[in-house]
Amino acid sequence: MFIDGSRLRLGCLMVLILGSAARCCEADPPVPMQTLIPVRQAAATQAVATTQASASTQASATTQASATTQAVDDKKQMEDLWADLEKQEPWSSRAILDLNDKPAATVAFLKEHLKPLKIDQKEMDDAFVALGNEDEKIWKPAFEKLEYFDPRLNKDVESLLSDVSDPLARSRLAALLTGCKPDQWKGYDVSYVKNGSWAYLAMSNGNNGRSMYNVQSKVSQLDGSKTQWQRADRALVLLQHIGTPEAIVLLKEMSTGHPAAQPTKIAKAALQSLGESVKW
Numbered sequence: 001m002f003i004d005g006s007r008l009r010l011g012c013l014m015v016l017i018l019g020s021a022a023r024c025c026e027a028d029p030p031v032p033m034q035t036l037i038p039v040r041q042a043a044a045t046q047a048v049a050t051t052q053a054s055a056s057t058q059a060s061a062t063t064q065a066s067a068t069t070q071a072v073d074d075k076k077q078m079e080d081l082w083a084d085l086e087k088q089e090p091w092s093s094r095a096i097l098d099l100n101d102k103p104a105a106t107v108a109f110l111k112e113h114l115k116p117l118k119i120d121q122k123e124m125d126d127a128f129v130a131l132g133n134e135d136e137k138i139w140k141p142a143f144e145k146l147e148y149f150d151p152r153l154n155k156d157v158e159s160l161l162s163d164v165s166d167p168l169a170r171s172r173l174a175a176l177l178t179g180c181k182p183d184q185w186k187g188y189d190v191s192y193v194k195n196g197s198w199a200y201l202a203m204s205n206g207n208n209g210r211s212m213y214n215v216q217s218k219v220s221q222l223d224g225s226k227t228q229w230q231r232a233d234r235a236l237v238l239l240q241h242i243g244t245p246e247a248i249v250l251l252k253e254m255s256t257g258h259p260a261a262q263p264t265k266i267a268k269a270a271l272q273s274l275g276e277s278v279k280w
Contacts, residue, residue: 078109086231096238103242110235111250117229117264118256119149125163132169143172148228150219151176153258156198157217161192174201179225180214223262232263240270248274256277 084095128151130142151160157177164170171185176182178201185203193200199217204210216222223229234253239247241255254267255278268278 070106074105078105080123082113082231085234086227092234093161096234100241103244103247105188107239107242107244107246107250110239111246114232114235114250114252114254115148117149117153117232117261119151119153121154124149124151124154128164128169128173128249129166131164131172132166133237134274139172140182143176146176147226150226152217152219152222153261157201157215158192158194161190174203177201177215198234219258219260229261229263233266236263236270240273243274252276 053124068266079212081095081098082090083274085099086092087095124146127142127146130138131146133139150175155163160173160177161170164173167189168186170190171188174180174185174188174190175182188203188205191202191204192208193202199215201213201215203213216225223233232254236251237249248271251267251271251274255271257264257267259265259280272278
């Protein structure tokens with residue numbers, strides 16, 4: 001039978017194409033279903049794991065934020081109780097009861113806020129310089145510091161006034177010594193007057209005449225007029241009641257203050273009642 005050239009070429013081409021297709025099928029057989037199922041299951045497991053990890057991260061962040069908020073609230077509560085401890089009754093007694101309910105936190109807080117009543121002379125002199133500054137950011141912290149670390153812990157009133165000559169610093173020192181507001185005597189001339197066993201500060205200016213204020217020179221007489229010292233007294237009694245080793249350490253530190261200051265005496269009495277040796 002005669003086969004023309006074109007048909008022969010077409011037949012050869014078909015053989016080549018079919019052979020190539022057969023080899024491709026042999027090299028890449030179809031993926032069985034039993035192979036696809038584990039792959040899908042692995043993908044699903046990975047998705048679940050990713051979702052769980054994300055949820056865990058979100059839960060951890062929420063817990064951390066909640067803990068931070070609680071810490072801020074606790075600090076605010078302690079600061080409020082500390083402020084109430086300086087007030088009159090019934091706020092101070094209520095504060096003592098609330099602080100006693102959380103002894104560990106109370107001791108930790110008082111460790112940061114209770115300081116023995118003593119001040120280095122250079123530190124005090126630097127505070128006097130700051131009192132003479134017009135910038136509130138400079139003089140106000142110095143004034144607040146000296147409200148607790150009273151200058152009379154180091155020197156008597158007459159000596160203090162001799163040391164401070166700047167008019168503005170001198171007027172604010174007079175305010176400290178008389179328990180007045182910082183700028184109560186701003187613009188006044190301040191002088192010390194001694195009359196027998198009594199000591200006075202005389203404040204005068206050209207317009208309002210002269211005002212005389214009795215001042216205490218002895219450290220032992222200051223507790224009744226200094227609310228910050230009264231607060232320290234209450235805190236020390238509370239530490240005595242708590243009586244933990246940490247509380248005793250703080251009492252010992254407070255007992256190193258000026259020997260005539262009432263808080264120092266209370267700290268020593270508290271230690272003695274707890275069986276600790278005390279040097280009076």
